[in-house]
Amino acid sequence: MRTVLALIVTVLALWQGVIWLAGMPPFLLPSPISVAEALWINRAEITRHAGYTLAEVALGFVLGSALGAALAVAMGFSAKLTAVLRPILTFSQTIPVFALAPILTLWLGFGMAPKIAVTVLIVFFPVCSAFLDGLARTPQAALDLAQVMGASRGRIMRHLRIPAALPYLATGLRLAAVYAPIGAVIGEWVGGARGLGALMIHANGRMKTDLVFAALLVLSVMTVVFARLVAIAVARLWRRYAV
Amino acid sequence: MSAAAIVRGRAWVGDTALFAPVDLELGTTGWTCLLGPSGVGKSTILRLIAGLETGARFEGRVETNRPVALMAQDPGLIGWLDVTGNVTLGARLRGENPDPARAETLIKAVGLADRAHHLPSNLSGGQRQRVALARTLFEDRPLVLLDEPFSALDARTRAQMQDLSAHLLDGRTVLLVTHDPAEAARLGDRIVLLREDGLTEWSVPTRRPDAAARPYDAPEVLALQADLMRGMMA
Numbered sequence: 001m002r003t004v005l006a007l008i009v010t011v012l013a014l015w016q017g018v019i020w021l022a023g024m025p026p027f028l029l030p031s032p033i034s035v036a037e038a039l040w041i042n043r044a045e046i047t048r049h050a051g052y053t054l055a056e057v058a059l060g061f062v063l064g065s066a067l068g069a070a071l072a073v074a075m076g077f078s079a080k081l082t083a084v085l086r087p088i089l090t091f092s093q094t095i096p097v098f099a100l101a102p103i104l105t106l107w108l109g110f111g112m113a114p115k116i117a118v119t120v121l122i123v124f125f126p127v128c129s130a131f132l133d134g135l136a137r138t139p140q141a142a143l144d145l146a147q148v149m150g151a152s153r154g155r156i157m158r159h160l161r162i163p164a165a166l167p168y169l170a171t172g173l174r175l176a177a178v179y180a181p182i183g184a185v186i187g188e189w190v191g192g193a194r195g196l197g198a199l200m201i202h203a204n205g206r207m208k209t210d211l212v213f214a215a216l217l218v219l220s221v222m223t224v225v226f227a228r229l230v231a232i233a234v235a236r237l238w239r240r241y242a243v
Numbered sequence: 244m245s246a247a248a249i250v251r252g253r254a255w256v257g258d259t260a261l262f263a264p265v266d267l268e269l270g271t272t273g274w275t276c277l278l279g280p281s282g283v284g285k286s287t288i289l290r291l292i293a294g295l296e297t298g299a300r301f302e303g304r305v306e307t308n309r310p311v312a313l314m315a316q317d318p319g320l321i322g323w324l325d326v327t328g329n330v331t332l333g334a335r336l337r338g339e340n341p342d343p344a345r346a347e348t349l350i351k352a353v354g355l356a357d358r359a360h361h362l363p364s365n366l367s368g369g370q371r372q373r374v375a376l377a378r379t380l381f382e383d384r385p386l387v388l389l390d391e392p393f394s395a396l397d398a399r400t401r402a403q404m405q406d407l408s409a410h411l412l413d414g415r416t417v418l419l420v421t422h423d424p425a426e427a428a429r430l431g432d433r434i435v436l437l438r439e440d441g442l443t444e445w446s447v448p449t450r451r452p453d454a455a456a457r458p459y460d461a462p463e464v465l466a467l468q469a470d471l472m473r474g475m476m477a
Binding site: 139141142144145146147148149150151152155156159160163 | 313315318319321333388
């Protein structure tokens with residue numbers, strides 16, 4: 001904790017030092033103090049926008065995780081389905097979400113829907129991919145036993161493969177939680193007037209760089225807290241499996 | 244079919260023959276030990292009887308007329324289930340309600356009564372194989388397939404597990420796959436040696452005591468062990 005504080009103070013001092021020495025105008029690089037001021041003056045507006053973004057992130061994360069996990073289980077059941085879907089999934093990740101966001105806005109309007117859709121697109125892949133890896137790694141000894149014991153494929157999935165893959169799912173979820181806010185913000189950049197992304201674009205257009213930095217700071221803190229909460233929730237859920 | 248299981252044929256891995264044509268008939272009672280060096284295809288024969296994937300191409304006939312239970316070198320315990328949960332795994336995997344009283348009796352029989360709610364990670368290697376034995380007994384199958392179940396244990400624990408298994412599996416047909424001549428000499432009612440040139444039936448001079456393993460230090464057991472070792476080296 002003390003090293004983190006020391007690091008923050010050092011960065012702030014360097015930041016302020018650069019401004020003093022180079023004489024940077026505030027619209028290019030605002031000072032830490034002016035960012036703090038912008039944060040305080042616009043606290044109501046920033047909080048409102050952060051609330052929208054957080055709602056999009058949470059909804060997108062839940063939907064995207066559910067979709068990714070369900071897809072992984074379906075693919076875990078069928079090698080044929082995996083053979084068909086895996087290239088499609090990989091292909092879907094080659095299209096930058098930046099390019100998809102305007103199209104999604106065109107289709108889904110300027111409300112929350114396109115932002116959630118972009119978040120889902122970002123979240124489902126790491127979750128699906130990590131979980132699918134886990135489902136393929138059930139210890140062979142346990143699978144042999146299950147087969148000799150006369151277990152059906154469904155029960156093997158439910159009682160052996162899914163529980164054995166939960167640590168992998170947890171890794172996917174923790175990763176997805178860090179990326180989820182990026183999806184929401186990309187959606188907000190493209191269209192609509194709500195959310196931290198929209199606030200940033202708006203402030204940037206009016207050269208209010210201090211407000212852009214303030215919004216960015218809030219977004220970072222929000223992402224760290226969200227990812228931490230997901231990690232804690234995941235750890236608590238899985239603890240009973242002792243894995 | 245009077246035999247408990249028949250394996251007749253040959254197996255290849257790629258283009259290489261894994262073993263010469265074999266013809267193994269398991270009787271309906273007692274312990275048959277399939278003894279041989281590693282990599283000669285002992286486990287392949289056992290897995291054929293169990294109906295499991297072998298990784299080899301088999302040409303021939305495999306028949307079994309009774310349900311089997313399996314116990315292998317890797318006890319295959321489920322890390323998130325306690326001892327009781329692992330013992331009753333089969334019932335859960337078949338969608339049946341496990342009988343807790345029977346599980347308790349069997350856990351007691353293998354000497355783990357005070358550890359019924361421990362997780363496998365808190366057990367020693369020998370204790371884990373005891374859980375696997377209780378799980379095998381819980382399955383209550385007439386034909387039991389043992390795939391080198393004791394080979395990862397230390398000598399003393401191995402001898403204790405041999406005694407316990409001979410006692411608790413009494414009355415069932417057992418196929419024990421092992422690379423240890425001492426183990427075959429203690430447990431086999433019938434010993435079959437598997438080498439690259441095929442199966443050799445080995446004569447077993449002394450009868451095994453009822454529901455027990457032969458003493459590990461009896462001269463005739465040590466003599467049989469030496470005889471089997473010579474057979475494996477030949």
